[in-house]
Amino acid sequence: MTQETWGAVREQLKSKVGHNNFAAWIEPLEFSELRDGVLTFVVPSNFMGNWVDRYFRDSILHEVNSNGHTVRRLQYRVRDAANAPATPVASETAPAKAAAAPPPAKSAPAAKSVTFAETGAKLDERFTFSSFVVGKPNELAHAAARRVAEGGPVSFNPLFMYGGVGLGKTHLMHAMAWELSARRPDLRILYLSAEKFMYRFVQALRDRDMMGFKELFRSVDVLMVDDIQFIAGKESTQEEFFHTFNALVDQGKQVILSADCAPGDIEGMEQRIVSRLQSGLVVDVHPTSYELRLGILQSKCGPFGQQFPGVTIGDGVLELLAHRITGNVRVLEGALTRLYAHGSFMHREVDLDLAQECLRDLLRQSDVRVTIDEIQRKVADHFNIKLSDLLGPKRNRQFARPRQMAMYLAKHLTERSLPDIARRFGGRDHTTIMHGVKKIDQLRIEDRQIEEDLTMLKRALGGN
Numbered sequence: 001m002t003q004e005t006w007g008a009v010r011e012q013l014k015s016k017v018g019h020n021n022f023a024a025w026i027e028p029l030e031f032s033e034l035r036d037g038v039l040t041f042v043v044p045s046n047f048m049g050n051w052v053d054r055y056f057r058d059s060i061l062h063e064v065n066s067n068g069h070t071v072r073r074l075q076y077r078v079r080d081a082a083n084a085p086a087t088p089v090a091s092e093t094a095p096a097k098a099a100a101a102p103p104p105a106k107s108a109p110a111a112k113s114v115t116f117a118e119t120g121a122k123l124d125e126r127f128t129f130s131s132f133v134v135g136k137p138n139e140l141a142h143a144a145a146r147r148v149a150e151g152g153p154v155s156f157n158p159l160f161m162y163g164g165v166g167l168g169k170t171h172l173m174h175a176m177a178w179e180l181s182a183r184r185p186d187l188r189i190l191y192l193s194a195e196k197f198m199y200r201f202v203q204a205l206r207d208r209d210m211m212g213f214k215e216l217f218r219s220v221d222v223l224m225v226d227d228i229q230f231i232a233g234k235e236s237t238q239e240e241f242f243h244t245f246n247a248l249v250d251q252g253k254q255v256i257l258s259a260d261c262a263p264g265d266i267e268g269m270e271q272r273i274v275s276r277l278q279s280g281l282v283v284d285v286h287p288t289s290y291e292l293r294l295g296i297l298q299s300k301c302g303p304f305g306q307q308f309p310g311v312t313i314g315d316g317v318l319e320l321l322a323h324r325i326t327g328n329v330r331v332l333e334g335a336l337t338r339l340y341a342h343g344s345f346m347h348r349e350v351d352l353d354l355a356q357e358c359l360r361d362l363l364r365q366s367d368v369r370v371t372i373d374e375i376q377r378k379v380a381d382h383f384n385i386k387l388s389d390l391l392g393p394k395r396n397r398q399f400a401r402p403r404q405m406a407m408y409l410a411k412h413l414t415e416r417s418l419p420d421i422a423r424r425f426g427g428r429d430h431t432t433i434m435h436g437v438k439k440i441d442q443l444r445i446e447d448r449q450i451e452e453d454l455t456m457l458k459r460a461l462g463g464n
């Protein structure tokens, strides 16, 4: 195979992988040689080689082989460091890992030749933009992250993303780091947790090597610090972070931060730092919605399916999970793992019964605790009637049917006894409640509209 024939194959790949993928991943591959069935490319970074291998290997092999060559394997060689700046993305999240990393700065050479490979651990390969599901609650955070990752002039500095546990902040941070380093292999990108930042700082103090520390952190093009709330209350670390932050922003370098709450709500953070954190774009990674949770679950089924071949997930199971496990995406993922594992051990489809059975603890924890008051208000709102009419004596269907639905929901979503519920419905007799519940049980089967209303009401009361 020659340079020329690779050029022709490359053109055929363009239509296969699409224009954007082609420009980002295929075009930069430099054909080196084909020997003994191994096709070697020169790539600008390890990351690029890994990525191409992961996502485009099969397409490349297919195309090359259908052009009459025999290639069994692809191989990637990173372009000579002398010709191209090698700038791996470093990721440091756990102090344990950090402890294993070599000391930073004592022997650190001049800032311009600092690389971050020394920092050890890798970014999570699963956390990319393509695996991040976007819905209403996280669309702003996602759009901001994409804009920053796509480069161009520094527009939001810092970009500050905040949200509760397990809602995708770290995923977005890693996705940005991957994207930035793929688009601009020349950039020095440093991603680390605030805990690791402190660890580095303390280590530099101990080794009397603040110069090295400052050089390391101030020579980056992009600094990404996860869980910045960690340095709150830690005076000297805050002070050093403040100086690092100012130095980078003054030089027009991008700073990206995440935290578990908004800058102003981080307890123990100095005011001057808070105002710096607020000076760029602050975006909230909201709690998920039902639709987003369902989208995430659907998207995760593909990779799980590969891990547990032969396991199928029955109708309604993902909906059950999305409806009942409302807090945290990490818990949702845990639930899915458990379902696949059970399905695989038991050699059976994961249907609703199996899901209820093996997730009993999670579903119980997240059982919706609604009050009869809430049910009555939601039902009145839903049918656009007054609360006094819902609870009052009027018997026409316009009021009676919503009332029976409210009784039905009170019976099913609360632990209250029938006499208790009856008291809360204007002091009626408990047999009236029984009758109402039975009526709705029967109507659910006959009347689709009733079933839909109930689903919407349950969602409004249970999910968000």
Ligand SMILES: Nc1ncnc2c1ncn2[C@@H]1O[C@H](COP(=O)(O)OP(=O)(O)OP(=O)(O)O)[C@@H](O)[C@H]1O
Pocket: 127, 131, 132, 133, 134, 138, 163, 164, 165, 166, 167, 168, 169, 170, 171, 172, 260, 296, 329, 330, 333
């Ligand atoms: N929108 C999403 N699309 C796909 N996966 C998601 C999404 N949001 C969260 N996840 C997944 O949920 C898990 C937890 O997310 P992540 O680690 O980013 O949370 P976090 O907000 O950083 O939480 P913490 O504050 O605990 O670090 C990850 O496996 C991540 O891939």
